[in-house]
Amino acid sequence: MMGFTDLLVIITIIFYFLSTASYFAYLFFQKDYLHRLGIYILGTGFVAHTTLIGTTFMHIGSIPAHNLHQTLSLAGWILAGVFLTFQYRFGLRVLGIFIAPLATFTMIISSRLPITPDRLDESFKSFWLILHVVIIFTGEAAFALACGVGILYLLQEHAIKTKKRGFFFNRLPSLEMLDSTGYACIITGFTMVTIGLLSGFLYARSIWGRFWSWDPKEVWSGIMWLFYAALLHERLVVGWRGRKSAIMSIIGFVVLLFTFLGVNFFLKGHHGDFTQW
Structure with missing residues (x-):
């Protein structure tokens, strides 16, 4: 039933x-x-x-x-x-x-x-875990939006460069609007992921007695954070905008997907509970 x-x-x-x-x-x-x-x-x-x-x-x-x-x-x-x-x-x-x-x-x-997990771990009731998961997922959702905007940017740029004004030209926003929206998504995502990682450190300290344990998920989360930090640095300091920013947003989302799912499937660690079958 x-x-x-x-x-x-x-x-x-x-x-x-x-x-x-x-x-x-x-x-x-x-x-x-x-x-x-x-x-x-x-x-x-x-x-x-x-x-x-x-x-x-x-x-x-x-x-x-x-x-x-x-x-x-x-x-x-x-x-x-x-x-x-x-x-x-x-x-x-x-x-x-x-x-x-x-x-x-x-x-x-x-x-x-x-639907039913193998076991219900009491550590999942921790305030720091709830804060960590919700904020991390919020940041990653913002990165997903940035990826989507990046794809739309490349489609619109191609339509403009070909000068044929095909299917997408009149259906997509201006390149400037797409670029600024993508930047807002990345800023939001980076801020939330940073806060989420910090809360994750506090949770790890309360559960495993240390802030960092070189767990594969932690390592790849750090790589993801560094990737978007580099993207923001290059945008603000070097002036990466438009096409470069769009491509990097798409690549960043691929790194995010591997961090979110691939690490737990291919590498062992204490984050495996989140993706157990």
Whole structure:
């Protein structure tokens, strides 16, 4: 028999999928009502997703990140929330064609994985862990948005350089707007990840007795942080903008994905609980 949480998962996926369809329809037909429909549907899906996360939190008594099923769901929820916030702030409508499908795909994969974790570790109830996971995921969601903006920038730049004014030219914002929005995403992501790493150090100290243990996840998180720190440095000091910044944002997201998933699958460490099957 289908439970309440199962129903919430299905409702969330349906709304995220319908939002994806609306955004792609907006990309093709450029009708304002299609964009409004996409954002409203995504917002409704986010409300259902919030209810799911809250229900799971109350049921298990800790942050829902005990296995890959829960971790992906949490990541998809934060991704949708961060996008809605940036959408309200910057109004970059077409970015929904990148974020809505990503949120949908994340939830579909999550729904196909085992739901019940092997064990419920008391350390997952730590305040520092909750702070660490939520803030880190928020920063990574902002980096995901930066990747999406970077892809849109390269598409628009190519359309301008070819001088054919093809499909994307009239459907994407100006290069200046894309560049400034991508920069805002990176600044936000870098700030949040920095705070998240600091809270992670405090959590590690309280659980394992040391701030740093050279765990593969810690090492790759450091590499990711250094990558985006270098990107910001080059932008502010050397003047990296436009194409270079867009390409680096995309590469940075690939590094992020490996840090988020690849490390736990291919390298052993004490962060493996978050992506156990």
